[in-house]
Structures are given as C-alpha cells and as structure tokens.
Amino acid sequence: MSRRLPVLLSADSEEAGAARPVRLIAGDAALDGRVGAWATANGFKGQKGRLLLCPDEEGQIAEALFGIGKSFDVMGLRALADRLPGGVWRLEGVPADQRDLAALAFCLGSYAFDRYTKPGTEPPARLVVPDAVESARVLDLARSCDLVREMVDTPAADMGPLQIETLAREIAEESGAEISVIEGEALLEANYPAVHAVGRAAVAARAPRMIEMHWNRSRTDLPLVALVGKGVVFDTGGLNLKAGAGMRNMKKDMGGAAHALGLARQVMRAGLAVRLVVLVPAVENAVSGDAFRPGDILNSRKGLTIEIGNTDAEGRLILADALARAAELEPDLTLDFATLTGAARVALGPDLPPLYTDDEALAADLLAASARVHDPIWRMPLWAPYADALDSDVADLRNDSAPWAQAGSVTAALFLKNFAPETGAWAHMDIFAWNPRGRPGWPQGGEVQALRAAFEMLRTRYPG
Numbered sequence: 074m075s076r077r078l079p080v081l082l083s084a085d086s087e088e089a090g091a092a093r094p095v096r097l098i099a100g101d102a103a104l105d106g107r108v109g110a111w112a113t114a115n116g117f118k119g120q121k122g123r124l125l126l127c128p129d130e131e132g133q134i135a136e137a138l139f140g141i142g143k144s145f146d147v148m149g150l151r152a153l154a155d156r157l158p159g160g161v162w163r164l165e166g167v168p169a170d171q172r173d174l175a176a177l178a179f180c181l182g183s184y185a186f187d188r189y190t191k192p193g194t195e196p197p198a199r200l201v202v203p204d205a206v207e208s209a210r211v212l213d214l215a216r217s218c219d220l221v222r223e224m225v226d227t228p229a230a231d232m233g234p235l236q237i238e239t240l241a242r243e244i245a246e247e248s249g250a251e252i253s254v255i256e257g258e259a260l261l262e263a264n265y266p267a268v269h270a271v272g273r274a275a276v277a278a279r280a281p282r283m284i285e286m287h288w289n290r291s292r293t294d295l296p297l298v299a300l301v302g303k304g305v306v307f308d309t310g311g312l313n314l315k316a317g318a319g320m321r322n323m324k325k326d327m328g329g330a331a332h333a334l335g336l337a338r339q340v341m342r343a344g345l346a347v348r349l350v351v352l353v354p355a356v357e358n359a360v361s362g363d364a365f366r367p368g369d370i371l372n373s374r375k376g377l378t379i380e381i382g383n384t385d386a387e388g389r390l391i392l393a394d395a396l397a398r399a400a401e402l403e404p405d406l407t408l409d410f411a412t413l414t415g416a417a418r419v420a421l422g423p424d425l426p427p428l429y430t431d432d433e434a435l436a437a438d439l440l441a442a443s444a445r446v447h448d449p450i451w452r453m454p455l456w457a458p459y460a461d462a463l464d465s466d467v468a469d470l471r472n473d474s475a476p477w478a479q480a481g482s483v484t485a486a487l488f489l490k491n492f493a494p495e496t497g498a499w500a501h502m503d504i505f506a507w508n509p510r511g512r513p514g515w516p517q518g519g520e521v522q523a524l525r526a527a528f529e530m531l532r533t534r535y536p537g
C-alpha cells in the first residue's frame with residue numbers, strides 16, 4: 074500500500090515560519106484594503122467552498138481566502154487540501170474546539186488513489202497546526218481511513234481474499250494482535266458452511282477464507298468488542314448474475330471488511346480499554362460449475378438452514394457465519410459493516426449510511442458520536458413485522474426477502490439479526506463505501522463511512 078507524506082507540520086517546525094495564511098471567510102464578511110478590492114474584483118463573497126488566492130506586490134501568492142458560506146462546516150475543509158497550491162499553509166478562523174477535526178479534514182482531503190499512475194510532480198499542500206492539535210492522533214486516524222479507501226479503490230484483481238488476509242496480517246502485526254485464517258475446504262471442517270458455499274466458485278488462488286484477529290485476548294477484565302465486515306472481493310451476483318451497470322463497481326463489495334480492519338487498526342493504535350475480536354469472511358462471489366445455486370439450501374454455522382432465493386444476496390450469508398462465530402465469544406458489543414444492499418441507497422442515498430440496532434444506549438452513543446465528528450449515519454428500524462418476509466417453506470430462512478416487504482435494507486438487517494450475538498449490544502451499518510460523484514476533497518471512488526463515528530463512540534466508552 075502506498076504511503077503518503079504526512080501533511081501536518083507542528084508550529085515549531087522549521088517550515089512553519091514560511092506558512093501562508095488561509096483565512097476562512099463567511100458569506101457576510103466585509104473585507105477591506107487590498108485584499109478586499111481583489112476579492113471584489115474576483116466576485117469573491119465568501120461563497121461556500123470557493124478558494125481565492127491573493128497576490129502580494131511581487132505577484133507571489135501571499136495568502137488564500139476560503140469561503141464558508143452561511144455556516145462553518147469543518148469537513149468542507151477537505152476541499153481545501155485538494156485545491157490549495159503546494160507549499161506550507163496555516164488556517165485562520167477555525168473555532169478552537171474544531172481544530173483537530175479541521176486538521177483531519179485537511180488530511181482526508183489530501184487522499185488520492187495513485188497506485189496505478191505515476192506520482193504527481195506537484196508538491197502537496199501541507200498544513201501547520203497549532204500546538205493544541207494532537208497531530209500524531211489525527212494522522213493515525215487519517216491513515217486508518219486512507220487504508221480503507223485504498224482497499225476499496227484497488228481493483229478486485231489485486232484485492233482478492235489473499236490480499237485482504239495479507240493486509241489483516243500486517244495490521245495485526247503492527248499492534249501485536251493474534252491472527253488465524255481458515256481457508257478453502259478447511260472451512261467445512263471448521264463449520265463455516267455459508268462462507269464456503271458463497272466463495273467456493275472462485276479459482277483456487279482466490280479461495281474463500283475466514284479471518285479472525287484477537288487483540289488483548291488474555292485481558293478478560295476488559296469488555297470484548299467484536300468487529301465484523303463483509304469481505305466480498307467482487308460481487309458478480311453469482312448465477313443470478315448482475316447486469317453490467319450493477320456489476321461495474323462491485324470491487325467495492327469488500328468495503329465492510331476494509332472498515333472492520335481500519336477501525337480495528339485505529340482501536341489498537343489508540344490503545345482503547347477493550348479486548349477486540351475482528352471477523353472478516355473474505356470471498357469472491359464468482360460464477361463457475363461449482364457455484365451455489367438458486368434453490369440450494371445451505372447450512373449455516375448456527376445450524377439454521379437457508380434457502381437460496383437469489384445468489385446475489387450473498388453478503389448476508391457470509392455475515393451469518395461470521396456473526397454466529399462472534400456470538401460464541403459472547404461479546405459485550407458487536408459492530409458490523411457491510412455493503413449489504415442497493416436498497417439502502419434508495420432509502421438514504423450514497424452519503425448517509427443506515428444504522429440498525431435495538432439497543433437504545435448504543436444508538437444514542439453512536440448518533441451523538443456521529444454528530445461530534447461530522448461522520449453522518451441515520452438510524453433505521455429493525456421492523457419486526459417484516460421478519461415474516463424471510464420465511465421459507467423448506468428451510469429455516471430464505472436469503473431474499475419476499476417482494477411484499479420491499480424495504481430491502483431493513484429485511485437484510487432482520488436477516489442478520491437471526492445470527493447476531495444476543496449478549497451485549499449489536500449494531501449493523503449498511504454502508505455504500507463509495508463516492509459516486511467526484512468533487513474536490515471527495516474524489517470519486519472509495520469512501521470511509523461511519524468508521525469515525527464508531528471509533529468516537531468506542532473512544533468515549535472505553536478510553537485507553
């Protein structure tokens with residue numbers, strides 16, 4: 074994985090003296106003097122997201138104005154990092170309680186997926202941050218987020234089950250976690266029948282696997298947090314093959330796994346007071362003579378049988394086994410991330426991931442954390458009456474809900490609920506993990522969603 078240069082500089086670093094100011098300008102602000110005249114001449118009125126570079130008498134760039142419109146949205150600073158010319162800058166006008174978030178936004182806005190292109194020659198913009206900002210922590214969180222985006226952006230050919238395993242091993246090693254992987258036919262012996270069924274059609278080098286990571290395992294005095302992520306490295310839909318448009322971006326179907334691993338990395342790096350187990354089923358939903366079929370009835374780790382109505386509803390099958398494994402460990406808290414349904418996007422669009430949980434305290438903590446760190450999520454109901462849509466005549470459950478229920482993201486969450494741990498609380502996030510439109514600071518491609526909210530919730534509950 075590529076590693077970008079840190080974009081934050083401390084106030085006492087050598088370069089800090091040369092930093093040029095970026096002034097945040099509200100829509101109603103009056104600017105006077107030379108800069109005011111320059112702004113007027115350029116039609117700059119503090120419009121949200123507008124950047125104006127201001128020259129000195131020699132024609133060099135002396136400072137920049139960045140419009141914030143009617144109200145300051147700290148994440149809007151992602152656009153700044155993307156658009157500022159190279160060199161060293163400092164921000165003027167950030168509210169004191171948002172300086173860390175501003176630095177983070179700047180880091181997140183500096184991400185570019187450059188694994189397959191020649192490195193740019195333009196030096197990146199770098200930001201001098203006030204002493205009060207905990208740069209190392211900010212950079213660490215940004216790195217965890219970038220790791221997620223790199224994993225999602227990397228094409229399926231180079232981000233197969235093995236590459237996910239390799240990254241998981243690197244993350245484990247970095248923080249002294251234990252890791253074990255069960256692969257291929259061994260999944261049957263180890264009782265992961267659904268993971269095996271979904272992944273068995275792939276070529277041998279891309280065999281399905283179950284990745285399990287433990288951190289602080291012997292610290293039974295600490296609460297156990299389970300992180301689970303859907304790792305479908307490419308979702309063709311299986312024999313219920315997706316049409317071209319629907320398949321186009323399915324390299325991102327391991328976004329949940331990337332989020333679980335990125336969040337785990339962050340929890341471990343921050344040394345939160347928890348025991349951690351990370352469960353990532355990594356499979357390719359491929360087409361071959363050995364593919365699972367519509368009408369097949371799968372067994373699952375928990376012993377519930379599942380009638381396959383549609384091989385494209387594969388994420389819930391591998392998560393069923395992973396959640397059942399989590400349940401055996403009796404966690405105090407379980408979080409899962411999954412690019413589970415297209416219906417979630419119909420409900421809330423690409424930028425607002427649905428959150429499902431029946432635990433009121435967890436919902437409140439997650440939503441409060443989400444607001445604090447500007448990482449949006451929206452609670453949706455585990456609407457029990459729709460559970461009937463998952464009834465099968467020939468098995469305990471079906472994997473594609475009956476059409477009458479319509480609410481596909483809700484019924485997918487209800488499916489998972491059958492397997493989720495009943496000790497402690499469980500929350501499921503149906504993420505998109507993708508920016509469908511590119512704009513400065515939010516390049517088209519992989520996106521990290523709900524991870525920072527979840528980390529903030531964990532950090533608040535279990536400070537290290």
Ligand code: BES
Nearest residue numbers: 383385386387388412413414415416473
């Ligand atoms: N990975 C997809 C869901 C998805 C599609 C997420 C597009 C983000 C963007 C999932 O495996 C899937 O195919 N779900 C089906 C379920 C249906 C067959 C019951 C869906 O949402 O259409």
Ligand code: MN
Nearest residue numbers: 308385386387
């Ligand atoms: Mn699918």
Ligand code: ZN
Nearest residue numbers: 305308326388
């Ligand atoms: Zn899928």
